Amino acid sequence: MSYQIKIPSYTCGGEGCIENVPAIIEKEHAKKIMVFTDKGIRSTGLLDGLTKILDETAAEYKIFDDLTPEPAYQDVERVMDEAAQYEGDFIIAIGGGSVMDAAKLCSVLKGASYTVKDLLKDPAIAEKQIKTLMIPTTCGTGSEATCNAIVAIPEEQSKKGIVNDNMIPDYVFLDSQMIRKLPKAIIAATGVDALAHVVECFTSKKATPFSDSYAMAGAKLIFHNIREAYGDADNMEAKNNMMLGAFYGGVAITGSGTTAVHALSYPLGGKYHIAHGVSNAILFAHVMEFNKDACKERLAVLCDGVFPEFATKSVDEKADYMIGQIADIVKVTNIPTDLTEFGVKMEDLDFLVQAGSDQKRLLVNNMKELSLDDIREIYLKVLK
Missing domain, CATH: 1.20.1090.10 (Dehydroquinate synthase-like - alpha domain)
Incomplete structure (x- = not known):
């Protein structure tokens, strides 16, 4: 029996490691960054550390924070519609599993001809469109390492995983400062x-x-x-x-x-x-x-x-x-x-x-x- 494992191509760990974000932006020649987060993260001030770092780079960025916990696929579609209006060329997600899952979906949806609903029917059609950097702010979902994105399906009153290797993040920063004040x-x-x-x-x-x-x-x-x-x-x-x-x-x-x-x-x-x-x-x-x-x-x-x-x-x-x-x-x-x-x-x-x-x-x-x-x-x- 043969077996395999796929992991993010670059992982950085340790307190304060998000200071290395500019090096990744430079390496990827990113000009317009899409920052995925949620209002809870913004209210804690966790996003401020990242935006301060981004402000010191030459790149533009736009924040997408209208993400709900445990999102339904319709919530993801709404955010994707908003993201479609911005010519982003790199994604940074800072948040928990729901935020990172939405960012991973965006990485295969932006500019693609298929939708979230299409991926629910056939996840195999997903292809990576934009590279991603994940900064988890909890100590548990593991979404920063997986090729999975979980969405709720209200009409079935359940949840489903969209699984495709193209959603494995490209960069991961495991900065414990992100969970210093975690409730x-x-x-x-x-x-x-x-x-x-x-x-x-x-x-x-x-x-x-x-x-x-x-x-x-x-x-x-x-x-x-x-x-x-x-x-x-x-x-x-x-x-x-x-x-x-x-x-x-x-x-x-x-x-x-x-x-x-x-x-x-x-x-x-x-x-x-x-x-x-x-x-x-x-x-x-x-x-x-x-x-x-x-x-x-x-x-x-x-x-x-x-x-x-x-x-x-x-x-x-x-x-x-x-x-x-x-x-x-x-x-x-x-x-x-x-x-x-x-x-x-x-x-x-x-x-x-x-x-x-x-x-x-x-x-x-x-x-x-x-x-x-x-x-x-x-x-x-x-x-x-």
Whole structure:
């Protein structure tokens, strides 16, 4: 069996690394830059550091900040219409997953004859039109490394991933200054999302030696730093490690793919607008418990790498320990574990089961097949 992995061609890390942005602009001979962000990022002042740097270059720039969290494809189309009016030749995205996903879509849509709706039907038609630079402002989506863009589909009350290698970013800057003042709730949600990426990719049917290497490296960083990054706002070492771990998780996704945790979380975001990381966190331990008999050996290998002090334990003990760690991290970071807090009712169960089962792109990666009854039982555990 052959296998591959694709990663951004240039990645820069460390506090203050966005100071290197002018060198990239010069290298790419960029004259008109499209800056993707959102109003939340602008209100925190995070964008100011970037615009100050851009003001010192010879390039023009235009800011596109009318981006909504967890955007529907219609939201993306609206922003693309605005972007079409600007003759941009380079894209910089500074924000979370939704901002970076929109920027990646713009990189294959600007000047193209196809639309977002066309890509939902056939992602393979996408071709890169403009190069991109990603500056994540959370520690979890991994969007800065992936070829995926997730959009909500309101008429289906769910979400769908558009996947094409041409959307892999060209440049990535992992600057922990971007998350120095990140609210604890966002550290929790995005951090657990990153944890789901590495665990799911390591236990995916499509896992390869390449994806395993990145997933393992990410798991070591995230398991050992998420509590500290959440609990101590001044622990920049932990936050830097979380950014790196999230990036590794994104790279692992391109080589392997997430599984049933993400599949079952999509309807929660699509219909109830629960933040992506939170919906993953609610389901995470329950899905892994369901999967355990099919992937306990893989969880044991992950345990050996992340917690070598448990080397003498049995495979079952190691698998249970990893699932217990996941549950504990969700608890320590104060993420809700009950869907009723978000207005989800028992009468919504049939919708959830059907919508979750429709996420074939991810469910085929799961080591254990899920019947409709299995999916129902998992959702029932979080509808208390």
